[in-house]
Amino acid sequence: MSTTTERPAGPTSTATRTVVVIGHGMVGHRFVEALRSRDTDSTWNVVVLSEEADAAYDRVGLSSYVGAWDRSALALSGNSYAGDDLVEVRLGTRAEQIDREARVVTTSQGEVIAYDALVLATGSYPFVPPVPGHDSEGCYVYRTLDDLDGIRARAEAAIARAASEGREANGLVVGGGLLGLEAANALRLLGLTPHVVEFAPRLMPLQVDEGGGAVLKGLISNLGVQVHTGAGTSSIAAQDDGRLAVELSDGTALLTDLVVFSAGVRPSDAVARAAGLAVGERGGVTTDATCSTSDENVWAVGEVAAVEGRCYGLVAPGYTMAEVVADRLLGGEATFPGADLSTKLKLLGVDVASFGDAMAATPGALEIVHTDATKGTYAKVVVSDDARTLLGGILVGDASAYTTLKAYVGREVPGDPGALISPAGAELGADALPDDAVICSCNNVTKGSICGAIAEGACDLAAIKGCTSAGTTCGGCLPTVKKLLVDSGVELSKALCEHFEQSRAELFEIVASTGIRTFSGLLARYGAGTGCEICKPTVASILASTSSDHILDGEQAALQDSNDHFLANIQKNGTYSVVPRMPGGEVTAEQLITIGQVAQDFGLYVKVTGGQRIDLFGARVEQLPAIWQRLVDVGMESGQAYGKSLRTVKSCVGSTWCRFGVQDSVGMAVDLEHRYRGLRSPHKIKFGVSGCARECAEARGKDVGVIATDKGWNLYVCGNGGQTPAHAKLLASDLDDETLVRYIDRFLMFYVRTADRLQRTAPWLDALEGGLEHLKAVVCEDSLGIADDLEAAMGRHVEGYQDEWKAVLDDPEKLSRFVSFVNAPEEADPTIAFDESGPRKVPVLLGLPTVRENV
Amino acid sequence: MTTLITAAPVDDVAPTARAVIRPGVLPAPGAKQWVPACPVARLVPGRGVAVLLPRGRQAALFLLPNGMIYAVGNIDPYAGAGVISRGLTGDRAGEPTVASPLLKQVFSLRTGTALDDPEVALPTYAVRVQHGLVRLGVPHP
Incomplete structure (x- = not known):
């Protein structure tokens, strides 16, 4: 080491002692502020080493950087200590080594700075789980402004490419805790569809319990965040197209444009360890209640400090530690009083609060829970075994009661503690109208049982479906069920399904007036979630009614019901029937001969329909194009027997x-x-x-x-x-x-x-x-x-x-979907079999499996 | 920093994760044979394809618009026909689903469970994507 030791005190300084602060995060900055405001005699010189090129900024609000991309907007006020000669901040300078004997710090620039007191405020570093491929290009952590710049560049490129490929750009966040949800929000603001993978069975496992986690998951999912709980990340593999294939421990995989690790943080204690300071079992520089480390001249504050063995990941306890050390350096007697870990946050616009003994760890503690699934709220209070003293609680979806409830922690609650969280609820009544008429013939449900279900509180179609099974099969009786609901006096939602609050007619108007031509576009602006077997075909039908594009073009292909998707009618064994159009029941002799020959060649069962045409049954999916070709060759076309048309x-x-x-x-x-x-x-x-x-x-x-x-x-x-x-x-x-x-x-x-x-x-x-x-x-x-x-x-x-058939025959890409197996296109489905021993050919079904096959 | 240091190191994640969600539905751990299905580019987002597996079994493989890839059994347990790959995908309260094209029972793509009938489930298969090729994991016989 050739450099001479610096004594930073300038000629004008009256200070006699120097404190070196390693780290200029939120807590480091608070320490400097606290010391400078109390050191009225100017006894301390302060040198701050900041590894980051930016002076202290609001790391808690990191996701607000997205959008404006203005670093100065996040800067903490007073972080340059302008006009204060006693504070010197060295940005982009890391502390490489501490020599406790000589009381000097060596920086990454090779300078050696002498100290009388050293304050470690190095914070934490993001923990990256050692998953194979964690260091692939496109993997990021979420901690600094620079991290966000990297994520931004990657995300913008991904969005441009995804748009050209007609897909969504997405990002995967590993970790569903506080920080993970913050990162997911950042991805969402960037325009990516965020996925969150959380190893614990619920989001924010440290703050909320299982019930709260379920409500939180619902709320977050509704914002378009895909939540995968109870799953770890097994591997990440870069693909040739630059995307990352991520394998989850639950056996699923996904393709993503980028990965952000927010799986927790670890104290940045490397430089302290190297200097021989005592560290905790799980990391962090061990201190006593005064934040003094095993070396009396060295102090630790913030996330790097293990105060009496415990690390705190919240900023508030860090600020308290900063105040304690500032006081001690000036001869005070302050000690760290412990921290209240109560938290109330708005994550992605969702209120989450957790206070006191939220997990009911107190022996004999009782829990009172109120969940409102429709409003998406969860409230829990934990009370003592005599149900009189409030111990803690959790609020999800609506945290307006947080302040009041927190005030009651440790005190006796006036009256019934359940009343603290229970809104006055009214039971929904409806007159039972018993009747023997079968409304749903698929499931043999009578009007009486439907009205009974309504009387028992089923107040929407989903609830009636759930408790009576009416309308769960073909859906043909749903309008009747709806009418029963209306007649019973229930205000009926026009919502098409859980993804669209609008009726079909309203969606039609929206499509017609906005010109939105994609399901994803419609969902993004007017719906929620990812769609289902109800809204997808409905939107497909609306799109088809308002344009002449082929129904299997582009994204529309994925919306069509199986019949429309294969342009044929699916039958009970998964084979299809083929109905060529015979306008007005007219057919030429040549066409009729061809139909007969096709039936013979493909072994199809032939039946004349009620609509004056001919139905050919038993075609396997891979046979359809060949059958159509022969029919098209004699001037026939699709009869749309498969469509709502x-x-x-x-x-x-x-x-x-x-x-x-x-x-x-x-x-x-x-x-x-x-x-x-x-x-x-x-x-x-x-x-x-x-x-x-x-x-x-x-x-x-x-x-x-x-x-x-x-x-x-x-x-x-x-x-x-x-x-x-x-x-x-x-x-x-x-x-x-x-x-x-x-x-x-x-x-x-x-x-x-x-x-x-x-x-x-x-x-x-x-x-x-x-x-x-x-x-x-x-x-x-x-x-x-x-x-x-x-x-x-x-x-x-x-x-x-x-003609939809001819258009497929003319399009190799569409044609390629008509295969039995994607990896064995020539192989016929071995489970398809027919019995021709009786008066007519009939399909033979597989025995229904009674045991689950787990592989 | 508003984050709490997470307790569990992630090395021992995988076996526990299987225990946490519904055991017996998710792919069981153990040696697997990775059966090639098709290039990722062959999959239409939102739709499925059928994949022939060794010993005459078949799987339904789905790519969702959000990038998730799932594989479940292709045989509809209600109908006894190999049609699940031709069902419509979507979600129910966030749970990714496929509806059988025959009688529209809805299954979770993650766990295979029939959402309205928890006693019934499709088998599930592990999925792996390498160099743009999708493979399904089936246990060695």
């Missing part, structure tokens, strides 16, 4: 052949089917066209029924077969061809825009305010002034129609 236009033979017919019903049926084919709607739509009043096409049992008169056509609407049959009602009489088509355009588009999910036209008309008269006014008199709009929308649909 126009199915068939049934017709009688009409005036061309029939001696009674007064109009060409087949010609009209073919034209109508060609016009409306492929139109996606809230439910399936069926048409019928009859050539005379004998009504051989049963048109009045259809959503749109057209019946010939000697002057033209009568138009009937909103007839349904199905669960609740309804005859179609007359909308207009004696229409010419052109007016008929215009009215049907308006009617269909009005239905598509305003109906509920899976609501067929008859119940839609029932629920329509003003009923048939209103519908007549809208369609025939344009009372709402939207007729042009409706017709234009239908015009765009007709213009943009394309």
